[in-house]
Amino acid sequence: MELVDPWHRRIRKLRVSLTDRCNLRCRYCMPLHPDFMNKSYYLKTHEYAEIIQELLTYGIEEIRITGGEPLVRPEFPEIMLELHKLKIPCLSLTTNGALLQDHWEILKACNIKKINISLDSLEAETFTAITHWKYLSTILDNISQAVTQGFEIKINMVIMRGINDHELFDFVEYARKSSIAVRFLELMRIGYANELYQNHFISAEECIIKLKTRYRMNKINVESDSTAFYFMIDDEIKVGFIASESQPFCNHCSRWRLSADGRLFACLFAETGIPIRNVSSEQRNHVYQQLLGMKPIQRFDQVKHPMYQIGG
Numbered sequence: 001m002e003l004v005d006p007w008h009r010r011i012r013k014l015r016v017s018l019t020d021r022c023n024l025r026c027r028y029c030m031p032l033h034p035d036f037m038n039k040s041y042y043l044k045t046h047e048y049a050e051i052i053q054e055l056l057t058y059g060i061e062e063i064r065i066t067g068g069e070p071l072v073r074p075e076f077p078e079i080m081l082e083l084h085k086l087k088i089p090c091l092s093l094t095t096n097g098a099l100l101q102d103h104w105e106i107l108k109a110c111n112i113k114k115i116n117i118s119l120d121s122l123e124a125e126t127f128t129a130i131t132h133w134k135y136l137s138t139i140l141d142n143i144s145q146a147v148t149q150g151f152e153i154k155i156n157m158v159i160m161r162g163i164n165d166h167e168l169f170d171f172v173e174y175a176r177k178s179s180i181a182v183r184f185l186e187l188m189r190i191g192y193a194n195e196l197y198q199n200h201f202i203s204a205e206e207c208i209i210k211l212k213t214r215y216r217m218n219k220i221n222v223e224s225d226s227t228a229f230y231f232m233i234d235d236e237i238k239v240g241f242i243a244s245e246s247q248p249f250c251n252h253c254s255r256w257r258l259s260a261d262g263r264l265f266a267c268l269f270a271e272t273g274i275p276i277r278n279v280s281s282e283q284r285n286h287v288y289q290q291l292l293g294m295k296p297i298q299r300f301d302q303v304k305h306p307m308y309q310i311g312g
């Protein structure tokens, strides 16, 4: 059976959070002293495997592992190996990249090909001002390593006026030099980012207008449920935009989320998730039908709950 909602959107992607914890403190995502979940609530390895295995029979094709920072979960290798056994058509990872150096072998063993790495600045000082973390060079080394080892890397840069927007062209040149796709993310009004939005939001359109003053940009076709739209610059650099604020993509959304404490969410902006652990297969079917009715057709303007608690 497939998961199709009343607006004919088929759910085929699941974003799976392994933890709400993180080794960075990006200003738009977490406070310095966050209120994390009690670790005893985290789904165990066998619970992830069992929940996901069942969802595969409902037509889920792509699983993206996220968080919080998924690599800080001590059971990361164990969970990934268990998920690998499920033969998921596409298993991928979103990470801040700071701990990748310890994980190459496990990522290869689990046949992870696509890794999205968040990187909001190429300058040490700006990077630290955004993330409260000093070691930009470790992440840059890890990105180079990842490319050398053959992983397909995309960089996610949350672009903010007056904070890191002066690096727009630097990121394009970084993409050229390293042969990596870079995506500029609009700051979304969720959780702690609400405080920054008014002064620091910058739209994808404004960035594109700036880029066009210097580059030849050709739009590329993408899958209809892609979060990003892309351009080729000078026929060699792939640059994308995730414009969730100015050009929301809800009418083609194909994603559900599984939080680290075992709740399924129909939408990143949904306040309420439905607990799924210890629920019988029959009752779960009822939960899925409920969730299909819970995905909004339009984006909520803003929500208070922090992104790291659901899984970004």
Ligand SMILES: Nc1nc2c(ncn2[C@@H]2O[C@H](COP(=O)(O)OP(=O)(O)OP(=O)(O)O)[C@@H](O)[C@H]2O)c(=O)[nH]1
Residues within 6 Å of the ligand: 064, 066, 092, 094, 116, 154, 156, 185, 188, 226, 227, 228, 242, 244, 253, 255, 268, 312
């Ligand atoms: N509004 C909204 N934003 C999303 C959604 N999924 C991802 N995003 C945004 O897109 C950013 C990048 O997501 P990634 O984890 O890199 O994954 P992705 O873009 O969905 O994945 P690929 O297309 O496979 O690269 C997230 O941080 C969010 O800001 C979604 O369902 N809704």
Ligand SMILES: C[S@@+](CC[C@H](N)C(=O)[O-])C[C@H]1O[C@@H](n2cnc3c(N)ncnc32)[C@H](O)[C@@H]1O
Residues within 6 Å of the ligand: 022, 028, 029, 066, 067, 068, 069, 070, 094, 095, 096, 116, 117, 118, 156, 158, 185, 186, 187, 188, 189, 190, 193, 307, 308, 311, 312
């Ligand atoms: C929540 S993080 C989780 C995975 C991992 N820790 C990381 O940073 O890649 C996933 C993505 O969400 C983005 N993000 C978090 N809060 C955001 C916001 N308010 N607006 C736009 N993107 C946001 C981050 O930049 C990152 O690319």
Ligand code: SF4
Residues within 6 Å of the ligand: 022, 023, 024, 025, 026, 029, 030, 067, 068, 069, 096, 118, 308
């Ligand atoms: S965006 Fe990712 S790296 Fe930054 S604080 Fe949130 S979870 Fe951590």
Ligand code: SF4
Residues within 6 Å of the ligand: 248, 249, 250, 251, 253, 254, 255, 266, 267, 268, 269, 295, 296, 297, 298, 299, 300
């Ligand atoms: S805001 Fe909700 S419905 Fe819209 S694209 Fe994101 S997850 Fe999907």
